[in-house]
Amino acid sequence: MAHDNLYILEKLIRMLDHEKNDIYIHIDKKLKNFDANYFFNLSKKSSITFTDRIEVYWGHYSIVECELIF
Numbered sequence: 346m347a348h349d350n351l352y353i354l355e356k357l358i359r360m361l362d363h364e365k366n367d368i369y370i371h372i373d374k375k376l377k378n379f380d381a382n383y384f385f386n387l388s389k390k391s392s393i394t395f396t397d398r399i400e401v402y403w404g405h406y407s408i409v410e411c412e413l414i415f
Contacts, residue, residue: 346411348373348401355387364390371411374398 347354347370354370361368368391372379385393396414401407 346371346373346401346408348376351379354384358384358387358391358393362388362391366391368393369396369415370394371396371401371414372398374400 358368368388370384370393372381372395381395384395387393394415396411399407399411399414401411
């Protein structure tokens with residue numbers, strides 16, 4: 346799950362990039378101007394899947410809902 350610190354998401358994708366890893370990412374719907382293609386191209390060995398975007402609120406059931414999407 347990511348909502349605003351895309352620099353950390355980029356580093357995480359690069360560190361997890363391995364042929365045995367599948368990476369599933371949820372981007373909060375409240376984040377505007379998100380370029381998914383940029384993040385798809387970061388991975389050389391892993392497959393990246395972006396889940397459907399929903400608005401997530403801290404301490405709310407939406408956090409669990411986000412985890413159950415895929």
